[in-house]
Amino acid sequence: MSNYIIQTYSRGEDLTNLLSNKIILEIEKETKNHKTNIQVINNGNFIVVRGNTTHKTPINLSKLLISYYKQLFNREINLNVVDLIEYDKLVEDEPIYINKTFIKDELTDIIKKQTYSDTLNNKDYRFTACTDLNIILTKNDFNKETLESVLNNFEDYKILKNNSSIETFKSSQHYGKNLKSSKVFESYFNYVVYNIFERGLCRDLTIEFFTEAEFDSINWENISLKVSSNSLMTSNEWLESLILDLFTFDPNEIIRRWNLDEYDFSEEIISHHNIWRIKDKVGEMILI
Secondary structure: OOOEEEEEEOOHHHHHHHHHHHHHHHHHHHOOOOOEEEEEEOOOOOOEEEEOOOOOOOOOHHHHHHHHHHHHHOOOOOEEEEEEEEEEOOOOOEEEEEEEEEEEOOHHHHHHHHHHHHHHHHOOEEEEEEEEOOEEOOOOOOOOOOOOHHHHHHOOOOOOOOOOOOOOOOHHHHHHOOOOOOOHHHHHHHHHHEEEEEHHOOOEEEEEEOOOHHHOOOOOOHOOOEEOOOOOOHHHHHHHHHHHHHHOHHHHHHHHHOOOHHHOOOOOHOOOOOOOOOOOOOOHOOOO
16 A cells, blocks of 8 residues: 555544534434435535435534534534535435455554544644655644654655645545445445455455345345455455355345444444454355
């Protein structure tokens, strides 16, 4: 991996994802079986929330998100929020298509733990470490001594300040959707890949997944699954067959096992506890 984006979760995409997730949680308080597809866009001066939802009552987003920000970071902020959500709107079911690359990288885990700790200690930063060039790019000045713990991972890097670019951050669709959607499988593949990595079959894996079936009818017979890797010990076809044999693709079974009806997806950003790190399929992955 050549670049690492290093940020406390009060910054960048993490923040927009947290805000998007909070709106979904707020909708679910009143409309449990809603269908929603929203996105939060932060350009620094104001925040735009756009999309559609079957939820009927408009939400005071400014009040909600300002309160949530203070709850998370214990400090005040003035958020100028533009609500472009279309409420009480029919949201059509769409085919589920996922194309995602996973990489087993110990440094990423180390950095995440450190930035999590720094956020709790009220530190606030975002920069990019370019490992191929041994440079760190940042838009803001920061005190190297206060960030020593995370900067120790990038010794002898030259720090360059770049004010020329205008940063706009967009939330992932994953955090702006109702549960019965691609959201279930996007998270579930973390569990699938974790077991594959723990078995030592590869260190990188791209999964391509597609289905047109109605959500409650999805199973292994009506999905398409393809994998590719630069480090796989077996053939792609062997691993595809293994995944279909060992792992369920019944979304309601996945929801029940991990109690996703009650799960707060912000935990994927702000918590060390990862519900997908369950190593229960490794022993069944037998190489012949």
